[in-house]
Amino acid sequence: MIGQSSIGDNDRLLTLFTKDFGIIRAFAVGAKSVKSKRGGATSLLSYSNFIIDKKRDTYKIIEAAANKIFFGAGSDVVVLSVAQYFCELCTYLGPQDDTADEFLRVILNSLYFMIDKRKNPVLIKAITELRICAISGYAPSINECAVCGSNDTENMYFMPDNGIILCRNCKKGKEIFLNKTILDAMRHIVYSDIKNLYFFDIPEKDILALEKITEKYIVIQTEHRFSTLDFYHSVK
Numbered sequence: 001m002i003g004q005s006s007i008g009d010n011d012r013l014l015t016l017f018t019k020d021f022g023i024i025r026a027f028a029v030g031a032k033s034v035k036s037k038r039g040g041a042t043s044l045l046s047y048s049n050f051i052i053d054k055k056r057d058t059y060k061i062i063e064a065a066a067n068k069i070f071f072g073a074g075s076d077v078v079v080l081s082v083a084q085y086f087c088e089l090c091t092y093l094g095p096q097d098d099t100a101d102e103f104l105r106v107i108l109n110s111l112y113f114m115i116d117k118r119k120n121p122v123l124i125k126a127i128t129e130l131r132i133c134a135i136s137g138y139a140p141s142i143n144e145c146a147v148c149g150s151n152d153t154e155n156m157y158f159m160p161d162n163g164i165i166l167c168r169n170c171k172k173g174k175e176i177f178l179n180k181t182i183l184d185a186m187r188h189i190v191y192s193d194i195k196n197l198y199f200f201d202i203p204e205k206d207i208l209a210l211e212k213i214t215e216k217y218i219v220i221q222t223e224h225r226f227s228t229l230d231f232y233h234s235v236k
Helices: 071-075 077-093 101-116 121-135 180-191 204-222 227-235
Strands: 003-007 011-018 022-028 046-055 058-069 141-145 156-159 164-167 176-178
Touching: 011 101, 022 046, 071 077, 071 101, 077 101, 077 121, 077 227, 101 121, 121 180, 121 204, 141 180, 176 180, 180 204
Parallel strands: 022 058, 141 164
Antiparallel strands: 003 011, 011 022, 046 058, 156 164, 156 176
16 A cells, blocks of 8 residues: 545545556545554555455445555654655556556565665665666666677766666766676666565665666656655655
């Protein structure tokens, strides 16, 4: 569950990100009541099973059962800010009335590794940003120099405006230098099987540099200001 708003004293309108239908909004009658059995399953950052009734264009939750509730996000303000950012990524980039299997898997796995496995939230944020870009049609082309085809991994530069890399001989002066560690990490994030996506590590200085690149890239490519990033930067 990636969003909610109050309706009256006891009801909620939930924004759900689903595997089969992407984003849907559904009413949860009585969800705010302390006696409601749906409370946990309809809470923010919960991964739940729903039985939903649809009448015309209106969805109503009939039953809800939680599979996993990411309680740990609230214990660390940076982790919480990244988790909220993931919810906004889903809201803005997630498909509607279409399947979202890989997108959902990335978000769930990112929350799991960040909260339960306690992996560096800055690295998880960078992984999620770049992989979600690739899933959503904004995949960068980072196999070789876009001009001459060189694959000199020691001297490559990234252009976030168009998602290409250039070698030292072809660069024009405004590109971002990628050391071999960062370039290899970006290629792993974009091209690896999702089963292997999170199983790498890089030095702290490279994590910080990678995150600046992936954040700049997703903001430029989507032409969208993610409000949750302001909160993230205020607490980081």
